[in-house]
Amino acid sequence: KAGVTQTPRYLIKTRGQQVTLSCSPISGHRSVSWYQQTPGQGLQFLFEYFSETQRNKGNFPGRFSGRQFSNSRSEMNVSTLELGDSALYLCASSNQGFGNEKLFFGSGTQLSVL
Amino acid sequence: GENVEQHPSTLSVQEGDSAVIKCTYSDSASNYFPWYKQELGKRPQLIIDIRSNVGEKKDQRIAVTLNKTAKHFSLHITETQPEDSAVYFCAADGGNEKLTFGTGTRLTIIP
Numbered sequence: 001k002a003g004v005t006q007t008p009r010y011l012i013k014t015r016g017q018q019v020t021l022s023c024s025p026i027s028g029h030r031s032v033s034w035y036q037q038t039p040g041q042g043l044q045f046l047f048e049y050f051s052e053t054q055r056n057k058g059n060f061p062g063r064f065s066g067r068q069f070s071n072s073r074s075e076m077n078v079s080t081l082e083l084g085d086s087a088l089y090l091c092a093s094s095n096q097g098f099g100n101e102k103l104f105f106g107s108g109t110q111l112s113v114l
Numbered sequence: 115g116e117n118v119e120q121h122p123s124t125l126s127v128q129e130g131d132s133a134v135i136k137c138t139y140s141d142s143a144s145n146y147f148p149w150y151k152q153e154l155g156k157r158p159q160l161i162i163d164i165r166s167n168v169g170e171k172k173d174q175r176i177a178v179t180l181n182k183t184a185k186h187f188s189l190h191i192t193e194t195q196p197e198d199s200a201v202y203f204c205a206a207d208g209g210n211e212k213l214t215f216g217t218g219t220r221l222t223i224i225p
Contacts, residue, residue, distance in 0.1 A: 004157075033212070040123070042217035043158070043203060056212045090157070099207030100146035100165070105157040 001026055004093050006106035014114050018079040021109045023091035025072050029104070031055075031097025032074040034066060037088040037108070046089075049074050050097045078111075086113045116141040116208030120216025127194055128224050135202055135219045138186040143209030147180060147187045150203045150215075158203060162189070191221075199223045 005024040013019050025032050033048035033056075045058035049068035066076040072093075078085055088110050092103040117140040127133045139147075148163035164171045164178045164187065171178050175194075180187040191198055201220050205213040 035215075040217060042120075043215040045212055045214065048212055099209070099211050099213050102148070102160050102163070103150075103158075103213065105150075105159070107157050 001028075004091060004104050004106035006089075006091055006109050008109060009107065010110045010112075012112045012114065013081050015081055015083060017081050018077065019081060019111060021076045021078075021089055021091075021111075023074045023076070023093075023106055025074070025091075025093030026104055029093035029095055030072055031094045031101075032068060032072065033092050033094075033097070033103070034074070034076050035090045035092065036060075037090055038086075043090065046076065048097055055097065081113045083113050086111060116144060116206050116211075116214040118204060118206050118214050118216045120204050120219055122219060123217065124220045124222070126222045126224055129194055129196065131194055133189075133191045133194055133198070133221055135189045135204070135221070136186060137188070137204035137206075137216050138184075139206040139214075140185065141206065141208045142182075142185065144206040145209065146207040147178070148205050148213070149178060149189050150205065151200045152203065152218075153200045161202075194223045196223050196225060 031050045034046040035043040048056040068074045088108045090108045092105045094101040120137045145166040150158040151161045152158040177190040201218045204216040
């Protein structure tokens with residue numbers, strides 16, 4: 001099986017712009033969750049989608065949003081970018097999306113906001 | 115919600131020695147405690163996990179212990195090798211909802 005695929009691998013944007021990141025889960029996995037990784041802050045949960053529905057949401061502002069398509073692929077959007085949004089954004093897929101399942105991570109999208 | 119604290123943030127050990135990373139959690143409903151390893155420039159990968167009905171689990175040189183009463187769990191790596199150098203993250207499931215991760219421990223093995 002192919003692993004979790006994230007595109008693009010790198011992005012450079014300027015403040016005020018918006019960005020869309022994509023995540024294709026492992027075939028058969030219906031849950032996709034998104035994490036923001038910054039030095040010293042670890043992996044901070046953004047949101048989780050299961051069968052096209054957002055099931056859980058972390059403590060991020062409304063500028064961060066996402067969606068999931070019928071083929072389980074997911075996109076994450078960040079509007080009105082701020083310098084502090086610079087981070088590695090990881091997505092992870094699992095079968096049912098419950099907290100006690102193994103997560104399979106993608107390689108991430110490194111976002112730099114200038 | 116669940117809160118996970120992880121210590122230390124950095125750890126350096128001589129090759130062949132043991133390394134211990136500790137985590138505490140806040141939600142007594144948590145039942146699942148995985149550990150992920152992230153090598154430099156790579157994606158996090160699950161290395162071991164433990165569920166609340168077990169106090170200890172081993173997999174070759176890696177072991178995890180869980181104390182539900184004290185709400186803490188630890189990762190033990192014995193006979194460390196250079197390939198063990200990585201960032202390690204602990205996590206707790208907050209009662210089967212979503213994983214909350216610790217802030218990570220950067221482990222460096224000194225040859």
